[in-house]
Amino acid sequence: MRFSALALARNALTGHQRWQPQWRDAQPQADYDVVIVGGGGHGLATAYYLAKNHGVKRVAVLEKGWIGGGNTGRNTTIVRSNYYLPESAAFYDFSVKLYEKLSQELNYNIMFSQRGIITLAHSRHDEETLRRSFNAMRLNGVDCEWLEPDELFNRMPRYNRDSRYPIHAGLNQPRAGSARHDAVAWGYARGADALGVDIIQNCEVTGFLGGDGVVTGVRTSRGEIRAGKVCLSVAGHTSKVAAQAGLRLPITSYALQAFVSEPVKPVFDTVVLSPATGVYLSQTDKGELVIGGALDLYPSYAQRGNFHTLEGVVAGMLEMFPAFSRLRLMRQWAGIVDVVRDSSPIFGPCPVENLYLNCGFGTGGFKAIPAGGWTMAHTLATGEVHPLIKPFGLERFTTGRLVDEAAAAGIAH
Amino acid sequence: MLKIDCPFCGPRDEAEFRCGGESHIQRPGPHNDVSDAQWADYLYMRQNPQGWHFERWLHAAGCRQWFNLARHTVTHEVRAIYAMTAPKPQVEAAEGRA
Numbered sequence: 075m076r077f078s079a080l081a082l083a084r085n086a087l088t089g090h091q092r093w094q095p096q097w098r099d100a101q102p103q104a105d106y107d108v109v110i111v112g113g114g115g116h117g118l119a120t121a122y123y124l125a126k127n128h129g130v131k132r133v134a135v136l137e138k139g140w141i142g143g144g145n146t147g148r149n150t151t152i153v154r155s156n157y158y159l160p161e162s163a164a165f166y167d168f169s170v171k172l173y174e175k176l177s178q179e180l181n182y183n184i185m186f187s188q189r190g191i192i193t194l195a196h197s198r199h200d201e202e203t204l205r206r207s208f209n210a211m212r213l214n215g216v217d218c219e220w221l222e223p224d225e226l227f228n229r230m231p232r233y234n235r236d237s238r239y240p241i242h243a244g245l246n247q248p249r250a251g252s253a254r255h256d257a258v259a260w261g262y263a264r265g266a267d268a269l270g271v272d273i274i275q276n277c278e279v280t281g282f283l284g285g286d287g288v289v290t291g292v293r294t295s296r297g298e299i300r301a302g303k304v305c306l307s308v309a310g311h312t313s314k315v316a317a318q319a320g321l322r323l324p325i326t327s328y329a330l331q332a333f334v335s336e337p338v339k340p341v342f343d344t345v346v347l348s349p350a351t352g353v354y355l356s357q358t359d360k361g362e363l364v365i366g367g368a369l370d371l372y373p374s375y376a377q378r379g380n381f382h383t384l385e386g387v388v389a390g391m392l393e394m395f396p397a398f399s400r401l402r403l404m405r406q407w408a409g410i411v412d413v414v415r416d417s418s419p420i421f422g423p424c425p426v427e428n429l430y431l432n433c434g435f436g437t438g439g440f441k442a443i444p445a446g447g448w449t450m451a452h453t454l455a456t457g458e459v460h461p462l463i464k465p466f467g468l469e470r471f472t473t474g475r476l477v478d479e480a481a482a483a484g485i486a487h
Numbered sequence: 488m489l490k491i492d493c494p495f496c497g498p499r500d501e502a503e504f505r506c507g508g509e510s511h512i513q514r515p516g517p518h519n520d521v522s523d524a525q526w527a528d529y530l531y532m533r534q535n536p537q538g539w540h541f542e543r544w545l546h547a548a549g550c551r552q553w554f555n556l557a558r559h560t561v562t563h564e565v566r567a568i569y570a571m572t573a574p575k576p577q578v579e580a581a582e583g584r585a
Contacts, residue, residue: 313535324531326508327560372506375537375560381488382502415531472527 076181096260097267102274102296106134108454109292109301111279111315112308113137114146115255115440116432118262118273119447120305120454125269127448128455133271134301135263136294138278142259145309148377148409149440150332150366152345152356154191154250155216158207161465162418162479163214168462169445170249176444182261184253185359191250191345192221192229196239200349204245211247219246232341232395239350239393252345252356252364258443282319288427289319303454305430307446310375310410312433319426323433324415324471329370329408330437331379333387335401337361342395351390363398365391369437370408379408411436416476419446421463422453430454431468489558492568495550507543509533510555511575537561539578543571 075081075094085093108124110117113135124130135141153173155166177184195201211218221244227233233241263273274296283291283298291300308315310327338361347354355365367387370380384406392399413436414420420434432450435442449460459467465477489501515521515529534540540560545553557567557578567576 311537313533314537317534317536322528322532323535324527324533326533326535327537371501371504372558373508373535373540373542373560374563376563380501471531472523474523 077183096264097273100134100267100272100274102134102136102277102294102299103132103272105132105291105300106272107132107302108134108305109299109303110135110305110307111292112144112306113141113259113263113273113275114144114307114309115142115259115262115443116307116446116450117305118142118259118266119443120307120432120450121271121273121447122262122266122269123447123451124455125266125271127451130455131270133266134299135266135271135273136277136279136292136299137273137275138295140275141263141273142256145409145411145439146255146259146443148332148407149255150354150356150364151252151255151440152191152250152354153186153253153441154247155441156191156193156207156211156218156245156247156250157214157216157479158210159477159479160214161477163211163216165445165449165462165466166441167214167216168448169442172444172448173253173441174249176253176258176261180261180265182257182264184257184261186251186253187359188249188251189344189356190246190248191347192226192244192246194226194241194346194348194350195243195245196348196350197242201242204243208245211245216247217249219248220244221246229344230342230346232397233346234394234396237393239348246344250345252358255440258440262443262447279315280318282429284428287320287425289429301428303428303430305432305450305454307432307450309433309435309439310412312412312431316424316429316431319429321424321426321429323420323431323468325412325420325434326373327375327410328372328413329374329376329379330411331367331370331383331387331406331408333365333384333403334405335363335365335398336404338363338401346394348390348394351393353387353390353394355391362404363401369411369413375410377408377410379406411439413437416470416478418477418479419463419466420468421446421450421466422459422468424468489563489565491544491556491565493546493549493552494554494568494570495552496546499546499549503546503548505545505547507545507553510541510543510571539566541575
């Protein structure tokens with residue numbers, strides 16, 4: 075079934091009683107070409123592109139809970155490619171370009187809204203650093219614009235003009251924006267399912283088949299499943315799952331929180347990120363403000379978040395937008411993110427044969443979903459690491475060739 | 488939120504402290520015998536367990552002393568506070584999931 079105005083009209087006439095489930099409730103088979111562990115955006119996108127671009131049909135996505143219920147459903151839905159290093163810019167910009175066409179590609183409205191993202195500079199030194207990012211982005215072929223304080227206040231009328239962190243300048247990436255996170259997961263799931271991928275929910279991986287540095291399948295809560303290749307895309311839980319295959323990874327898991335206010339009329343039509351307050355925010359189409367900040371203070375697998383961080387984020391937001399002090403926060407939650415020393419993802423094969431990694435996105439995996447899926451599918455199907463993700467291999471921690479994006483990340487995590 | 492019993496200052500709010508990550512990591516040596524893989528393991532690879540974690544903490548806004556904690560990464564329960572040079576304490580009966 076394709077979504078269209080006609081389908082909507084037809085279903086309206088039948089009282090919306092005849093919509094079909096968007097994907098099958100697949101039962102695990104005994105064996106697959108590729109098993110993807112983790113039914114988040116990255117896992118589902120990988121499955122979709124495996125089937126779509128490479129014709130790999132026997133693919134399963136195993137999800138211990140429900141699809142899109144981990145970090146895909148817990149992020150602040152920002153999509154951007156304002157990175158500093160050429161490797162990162164190439165990868166993330168490819169992702170933004172895939173996002174631009176994703177609603178069309180999946181026949182699923184992911185509500186990608188390219189409203190820009192503005193990074194602020196609050197001092198002369200910030201300004202110099204930001205100018206450097208501006209130049210780097212230009213050199214990387216990512217379009218961006220420099221904004222002076224007057225332009226910034228025009229763009230953000232509610233911004234505090236008497237802030238203790240005065241605005242010196244801003245850097246905007248106009249093509250950045252936000253997308254509906256659930257729709258991204260569901261759209262990929264529906265697309266993958268239509269191409270024959272088995273999406274198996276409530277199926278937790280508890281171990282691996284094989285041994286001696288080779289993986290031949292997975293042990294799950296619903297029985298053993300053999301697989302030609304296994305791909306881990308489980309974000310903050312990668313260390314835990316990989317340890318079952320005897321693999322040690324350069325990952326530390328932290329809780330990252332996000333907050334949503336009650337919905338209000340349109341007050342803010344872009345995304346703003348302030349390094350001084352450590353806060354970024356945007357407004358959804360529904361009218362809620364979506365607010366994000368820094369990581370929690372210590373390693374954690376608890377998806378709940380810490381009050382100090384909440385307090386700091388709210389204080390930072392009010393410094394930027396005093397008018398929002400009258401808003402109530404409706405929801406607060408945390409996702410477990412896989413933080414890596416150089417703030418770049420880890421992609422591709424690992425020392426355990428047939429085991430592939432897609433992890434290490436830390437605080438920014440959502441924006442990378444289409445490109446992550448695309449490049450991992452290429453890597454799994456052809457056995458050749460996709461050129462865009464070659465710099466992000468696990469071996470970089472041994473060779474020392476890190477992709478140190480930490481300096482270019484908006485919020486100091 | 489944690490209340491951490493600093494061995495030098497007594498119980499204080501977690502905001503005064505800074506977590507320094509996994510403890511008990513030994514620097515490999517002597518230097519010329521250390522392979523790249525060993526060095527990578529020392530610098531970057533971490534246990535990152537879902538369970539009991541033995542970690543270093545600094546009382547940054549207090550006495551500025553380092554000490555060790557045994558903390559559960561899901562419940563955040565702190566079960567042992569011990570000196571930097573002390574060995575890992577037993578935090579769980581027999582099975583020792585750490």
